Amino acid sequence: MLEKTLRVSALYDFYQTLLTPKQQQYMTLYYLNDFSLGEIAEEFEVSRQAVYDNLKRAVVMLESFESKLGLLSKYQTRLKLFSELRSCLLDKDSSRLENIDHIMDKLENLD
Amino acid sequence: MLEKTLRVSALYDFYQTLLTPKQQQYMTLYYLNDFSLGEIAEEFEVSRQAVYDNLKRAVVMLESFESKLGLLSKYQTRLKLFSELRSCLLDKDSSRLENIDHIMDKLENLD
Numbered sequence: 358m359l360e361k362t363l364r365v366s367a368l369y370d371f372y373q374t375l376l377t378p379k380q381q382q383y384m385t386l387y388y389l390n391d392f393s394l395g396e397i398a399e400e401f402e403v404s405r406q407a408v409y410d411n412l413k414r415a416v417v418m419l420e421s422f423e424s425k426l427g428l429l430s431k432y433q434t435r436l437k438l439f440s441e442l443r444s445c446l447l448d449k450d451s452s453r454l455e456n457i458d459h460i461m462d463k464l465e466n467l468d
Numbered sequence: 469m470l471e472k473t474l475r476v477s478a479l480y481d482f483y484q485t486l487l488t489p490k491q492q493q494y495m496t497l498y499y500l501n502d503f504s505l506g507e508i509a510e511e512f513e514v515s516r517q518a519v520y521d522n523l524k525r526a527v528v529m530l531e532s533f534e535s536k537l538g539l540l541s542k543y544q545t546r547l548k549l550f551s552e553l554r555s556c557l558l559d560k561d562s563s564r565l566e567n568i569d570h571i572m573d574k575l576e577n578l579d
Binding site: 371422425446464465 | 482483485486533536537539546547550553554557568572575576
């Protein structure tokens with residue numbers, strides 16, 4: 358459950374601007390401010406079911422954006438490459454420059 | 469005109485998966501395969517005006533995605549930083565490592 362919440366929060370970071378303003382409000386309250394469905398329903402004077410359906414649709418949309426654009430996945434790949442690059446930069450080994458070049462190539466080919 | 473076409477093509481690279489299949493077909497033929505509006509209209513048995521409207525809407529959507537996600541702009545920033553990084557890596561100056569660190573920080577803070 359925690360893993361799923363973390364993934365949704367990460368996807369939300371990347372794609373929130375593509376959701377409707379209402380979805381953004383519900384998502385922020387539920388995933389970032391830890392409101393319950395009931396509390397959001399009360400706040401917006403709608404049914405708990407309406408909030409649930411809206412959030413569920415939003416999560417489906419976030420996953421759909423990720424399957425189309427892959428921003429989270431590319432971001433994670435880049436972070437991994439940056440970390441490898443940092444290690445290489447500290448490495449005194451003779452193959453260092455070759456490794457750096459290899460990583461830079463990978464980074465530059467990632468859009 | 470060429471500049472605008474290059475921008476649309478670049479935006480299309482990043483956001484084509486968010487367009488409808490029809491928009492993707494028209495955009496590919498018009499911007500990548502150099503078909504005329506008339507040729508596309510004939511191919512799909514629709515009016516020239518319909519093709520024009522569809523393409524125009526697609527370009528508006530691409531610009532709207534860019535204003536929301538900024539993928540092209542971030543990509544350009546990254547390429548610039550990669551190029552600076554490559555220069556630093558070749559630089560024998562004593563401030564080299566400091567510069568590299570600075571660029572890496574900038575890269576890692578870009579999503």
